Amino acid sequence: MNDHPLIIAMDVPDKSEADALLASFGQTPLFLKVGMELFYKEGPALVEEWKAEGHRVFLDLKLHDIPNTVQRAAAQLARLQVDLVTVHAAGGSRMMARAVEGLEQGTPFGKKRPACIAVTQLTSTSEAVLNEELGIPLSMNEAVTAYADLAERSGQDGVVCAAGEVPLIKSTCSRSFLTVTPGIRRAGEEAGDQTRVVTPGVAAELGSDAIVVGRSITGAIDPTRAYEQMEQEWRMSDAK
Numbered sequence: 068m069n070d071h072p073l074i075i076a077m078d079v080p081d082k083s084e085a086d087a088l089l090a091s092f093g094q095t096p097l098f099l100k101v102g103m104e105l106f107y108k109e110g111p112a113l114v115e116e117w118k119a120e121g122h123r124v125f126l127d128l129k130l131h132d133i134p135n136t137v138q139r140a141a142a143q144l145a146r147l148q149v150d151l152v153t154v155h156a157a158g159g160s161r162m163m164a165r166a167v168e169g170l171e172q173g174t175p176f177g178k179k180r181p182a183c184i185a186v187t188q189l190t191s192t193s194e195a196v197l198n199e200e201l202g203i204p205l206s207m208n209e210a211v212t213a214y215a216d217l218a219e220r221s222g223q224d225g226v227v228c229a230a231g232e233v234p235l236i237k238s239t240c241s242r243s244f245l246t247v248t249p250g251i252r253r254a255g256e257e258a259g260d261q262t263r264v265v266t267p268g269v270a271a272e273l274g275s276d277a278i279v280v281g282r283s284i285t286g287a288i289d290p291t292r293a294y295e296q297m298e299q300e301w302r303m304s305d306a307k
């Protein structure tokens with residue numbers, strides 16, 4: 068993840084839409100995020116196909132269950148040879164540690180295990196929801212930093228957070244601890260269901276290791292142009 072990728076969230080209903088979108092980007096290997104919508108429809112075959120074509124795959128299933136179940140599920144994901152997977156930090160330290168154990172068990176001999184990153188607080192969650200609905204009586208910065216610290220102590224390779232929280236996490240956790248940031252929008256664009264959003268340029272200035280962009284690209288009239296523009300903004304402001 069040293070190359071600071073822009074990861075495209077392929078939030079489309081099926082393989083035919085995903086393939087059409089991919090075809091518009093040309094032949095370059097990309098970093099593609101497969102989330103629940105596409106995975107529940109197409110299953111492992113699509114992931115294997117994209118890996119065989121040379122794409123990197125972020126399989127974003129946000130595991131959150133008892134430690135034994137998460138460990139066994141993580142082993143299955145590692146068998147797919149994906150690059151990045153997610154768990155919810157709210158599952159606790161034992162669950163997160165067992166996720167990494169499962170990934171190690173499932174990784175084929177001689178291959179690199181998928182990186183495991185923990186969702187701190189969803190970028191759709193506001194501080195009001197954190198306090199009033201989730202019952203966490205902390206500021207968003209405090210909650211996200213506490214989860215990131217727990218995730219690092221539980222053997223995670225990094226976290227999912229909003230870009231605004233990256234400087235705090237980098238000062239609390241080790242510098243190499245990954246920060247992967249969704250909640251990315253172009254200037255003036257609707258945030259939709261996201262509440263903690265920034266532009267690609269601001270995410271770069273704040274030190275994000277990778278940005279995740281979905282609807283700004285997949286919902287654009289010209290997805291290729293949207294991808295290229297956002298990638299350029301992300302690279303140009305790259306202060307790392």
Ligand SMILES: O=c1ccn([C@@H]2O[C@H](COP(=O)(O)O)[C@@H](O)[C@H]2O)c(=O)[nH]1
Pocket residue numbers: 076078102186188189190191227228249250251261279280281282283
């Ligand atoms: O906290 C989180 C964790 C994951 N996501 C995922 O990222 C993309 C963002 O999509 P946009 O269309 O760019 O809003 C989506 O697949 C989410 O599942 C997140 O947004 N926040």
